[in-house]
Amino acid sequence: MIITQNSVLSGAPTPQELELINSYTVKPLSADEVYTFGIVLCDNEIDRDFERFDIPALEKLAELFVGKTGIFDHSMSGRDQTARIFSCRVETDESKVTSAGEKYTKLCARAYMPRSEKNAALIEEIDAGIKKETSVGCSVGRSVCSICGKDGRTDPCAHIKGREYGGKLCHRILCDPTDAYEWSFVAVPAQPAAGVTKSYRADEQTVKTVKRLSCANEGVTLTKAEAAGLYGYIDELEQLAREGKEYREELICDVIRMGAAALPDMRGESLSAICGTLGLEQLRELKKAFSGGGRLNSQLSSAKPETHSGNSEFRI
Ligand SMILES: [Zn+2]
Incomplete structure (x- = not known):
């Protein structure tokens, strides 16, 4: 049994899992011909882009991601391989609260790939539990401002995500997913938690923060949002x-x-x-x-x- 950030439980499928898997295969596979593993697709924590899914969105994504194939990024052995999700489940951690004050909830998926010579190195890599992050691609119906509740697409407001208003961090809440296109396994440096990976560019605020730090003559105090912006930037540079x-x-x-x-x-x-x-x-x-x-x-x-x-x- 493997327990890591993403590879929750890997190995041979249970009989119930095999039945689900075989609904996707042309020719039925036996348990020893299939490798299964668990991944965390996304959660409701605010990510580096100051966005988060709400819980109903995670539930909807659990339906949309079933049957979708995922790819492995270039740094892994399986750069040409794919795996398919055969089941999804939303899990709530009653003991953990997100920074937005919700119960920590994550979308977990089970995926499979055939055991073959071609896949052997990749399976070994997943079994070894090398830390990976999952990146998901989906479209959502609404992107709501956490401060005023307006949908940024139809009714834009002046709040800027990543800034604090009255001590509250402004972020976008992603609601009503309409489609899920893809998921991928990305090798990443150690992350505080699994999440949605997106390309990160230094925003205007981070550029200012870096400038402030570079010409500081004494101690500098950063707001939570500035620190988060800086962390995201450093993380991207490390990658x-x-x-x-x-x-x-x-x-x-x-x-x-x-x-x-x-x-x-x-x-x-x-x-x-x-x-x-x-x-x-x-x-x-x-x-x-x-x-x-x-x-x-x-x-x-x-x-x-x-x-x-x-x-x-x-x-x-
Ligand atoms: Zn707003």
Whole structure:
């Protein structure tokens, strides 16, 4: 049994689950041909974009998400695989209250995929309980202001989400879902709670907060909304940094592999040490040169020091 943020209980389906699953398959599958796992699709906590679903919306989404397929993000083994939700349930935690003062409620789903050689690595990854967040795509009928109750689409108000009015954090309440399109598994750094993942850009207020912090001469007090904005921004930057690092590592692997073929006399450790000192631009150039083959290859293997001296890319 696996208990993590998203992978609640994974493994073989129960007989009842298998029956549900087989209503989606062309040919009936047996219990050992199917892998099932649990995910939290979304909840009623205010998210980083200062939005939240209300409880009836979660109940409606529980109907809409059944039968929908989901995908795994590029950083997971299953980048081309899909899984399908076969049941959804809304769960309330009586002991936990959201920041909006409601009982914490989440939409839990059970999903399955066939056990196959192709899926084996992904199943292992889910079993290992690597922390994941779920991202959902859906459309809602209304987006209501938490301060005045007006629907922002039909009757816009002057309240700005993320700001405080009379000590209350303004946010949008997403109501009346009309359609659910997709869900996906996203690898994320540790999060305080599962939630809806959306792309985050620094808003005007966060830009101001950062500016205030950068020119502060003494202690700075942040409002809850400013702190939340800043947290979301840092979180996004961390994710970007991780992706950048991954890209760099992949690039270095390519250069070392191609370099080893082009320069058989050079030790792998030396090549790797050289790559470690280079910037992205230089690594890209090197990769291009190695993949271009011929000319550079003969130039470097001609072993004349003077041909190297003019080329700063190859100096350490
Ligand atoms: Zn309002």
